[in-house]
Amino acid sequence: MTQQLLQCVEGTHDYFGAVGRRFAENLATAAKVFALYDYERIVTPIFEPTELFARGIGATTDIVEKEMFTFQPGGEQLTLRPEGTAGVIRAYLQHNLHKDGLLHKLWYVGPMFRRERPQKGRQRQFYQVGCEAVGSSDPMLDAEIIALGLHYFSLLGITGVTTRLNSIGCPACRPRYRSALREAAAPLLPSLCENCQKRYDRNPLRLLDCKRDAAKTAALPDAAAFLCAECRDHFAAAQEFLGGLGVDFQLDRTLVRGLDYYTKTVFEFTHPALGAQDALGGGGRYDGLVGELGAVEMPAVGFAIGVERLMIAQEALKTCNCEPPLPVFGVALGENGKRAICGLLARLRHAGVPAAMDFGARSMKAQMRAANRRGALLALIVGDSELEKGVVVIKDLRGENGEQIEVPLAEFEQTVREKIRVKS
Numbered sequence: 001m002t003q004q005l006l007q008c009v010e011g012t013h014d015y016f017g018a019v020g021r022r023f024a025e026n027l028a029t030a031a032k033v034f035a036l037y038d039y040e041r042i043v044t045p046i047f048e049p050t051e052l053f054a055r056g057i058g059a060t061t062d063i064v065e066k067e068m069f070t071f072q073p074g075g076e077q078l079t080l081r082p083e084g085t086a087g088v089i090r091a092y093l094q095h096n097l098h099k100d101g102l103l104h105k106l107w108y109v110g111p112m113f114r115r116e117r118p119q120k121g122r123q124r125q126f127y128q129v130g131c132e133a134v135g136s137s138d139p140m141l142d143a144e145i146i147a148l149g150l151h152y153f154s155l156l157g158i159t160g161v162t163t164r165l166n167s168i169g170c171p172a173c174r175p176r177y178r179s180a181l182r183e184a185a186a187p188l189l190p191s192l193c194e195n196c197q198k199r200y201d202r203n204p205l206r207l208l209d210c211k212r213d214a215a216k217t218a219a220l221p222d223a224a225a226f227l228c229a230e231c232r233d234h235f236a237a238a239q240e241f242l243g244g245l246g247v248d249f250q251l252d253r254t255l256v257r258g259l260d261y262y263t264k265t266v267f268e269f270t271h272p273a274l275g276a277q278d279a280l281g282g283g284g285r286y287d288g289l290v291g292e293l294g295a296v297e298m299p300a301v302g303f304a305i306g307v308e309r310l311m312i313a314q315e316a317l318k319t320c321n322c323e324p325p326l327p328v329f330g331v332a333l334g335e336n337g338k339r340a341i342c343g344l345l346a347r348l349r350h351a352g353v354p355a356a357m358d359f360g361a362r363s364m365k366a367q368m369r370a371a372n373r374r375g376a377l378l379a380l381i382v383g384d385s386e387l388e389k390g391v392v393v394i395k396d397l398r399g400e401n402g403e404q405i406e407v408p409l410a411e412f413e414q415t416v417r418e419k420i421r422v423k424s
């Protein structure tokens with residue numbers, strides 16, 4: 001009886017080949033760009049106490065209400081992290097990072113889990129690259145973090161990103177805005193969608209980002225008119241600093257973000273190639289979250305970018321995703337040749353030159369085919385007759401009739417280097 005082949009769970013994916021390469025490159029580029037802005041990597045657990053997310057993200061958010069993967073091994077309520085910020089702030093507090101009074105700039109990458117309906121750009125397990133800068137309320141930091149996100153996109157070859165910007169105020173001015181929104185939305189309520197009906201009481205700001213009711217909610221008041229003096233000044237300064245950094249942005253009154261913890265500046269990076277789920281990433285200032293989770297108040301700002309969304313944009317833009325050529329492929333003739341090749345490749349690798357061989361005991365023709373398939377630049381060929389003479393054959397695989405030379409064993413490494421121009 002044949003067994004049915006098992007598949008990965010709907011909304012989860014395997015990354016390998018060209019996609020895996022792009023995935024790895026995007027993560028490596030993240031490490032480079034965060035280093036440029038002096039962010040340090042933080043790694044936190046993939047699961048945390050459910051309460052962390054309920055308190056940190058907000059009980060009335062879509063994530064906490066219906067999207068968390070929660071389980072209860074032995075009675076403890078645990079949740080696979082749906083986002084990265086709550087865990088980073090938990091770690092920041094747990095390890096007393098606030099005690100030195102300094103600004104802490106932390107970045108992370110890892111899988112996040114949300115029980116959403118899978119569709120293009122929306123998965124149940126997806127990766128986020130994100131950062132949190134904790135310990136400063138300076139609007140210049142808001143501008144720097146937005147510039148960092150845009151720098152990352154440009155290093156990945158993603159052009160055509162729109163930066164949308166808004167301010168949603170703070171606990172001092174938001175209640176007044178919430179009331180004004182409810183008052184203005186009350187007459188519309190019977191005609192609004194089911195989601196908006198729920199949001200009306202619990203989180204009226206989210207009436208603004210409903211795509212279905214956009215035409216109806218267009219006349220609702222803007223947050224800008226309700227900002228307190230501090231939030232107004234902060235927003236004006238953030239915009240000025242963005243201008244100073246040469247960042248183009250669009251003010252967008254409908255941008256309120258789905259997570260409760262945001263205050264003041266919020267932003268989103270969108271790309272037309274993504275379709276309905278058009279956000280590459282987003283973030284903002286969250287001056288209340290540290291106080292919500294711990295006993296100290298500490299202003300903070302951060303963002304998260306979806307790695308799969310980056311890959312959709314890169315695919316659409318046809319950014320280069322070339323497999324790097326392999327400098328050297330070892331071709332062995334006979335058992336002695338194979339042992340010799342194994343040692344020669346080890347020497348090359350320790351000298352920083354990537355190299356591979358075919359293993360087994362296949363014919364020279366089959367091994368050469370493997371070398372070509374792998375895009376090797378040079379074949380290093382060794383059999384009994386080469387060993388007797390103390391030489392190796394180096395065949396150049398670039399071009400039609402690649403040159404083939406015999407080199408004394410003692411000189412093979414230097415010749416390989418010269419041919420592939422790897423600096424020692």
Ligand code: AMP
Pocket residue numbers: 083114116121122123124125126127128258279280281282283304305306307308309
């Ligand atoms: P959020 O944490 O909701 O602000 O999301 C930040 C970014 O993560 C979004 O802009 C997306 O790029 C990405 N993202 C969020 N949810 C998903 C998902 N279900 N599948 C794929 N990417 C996602």
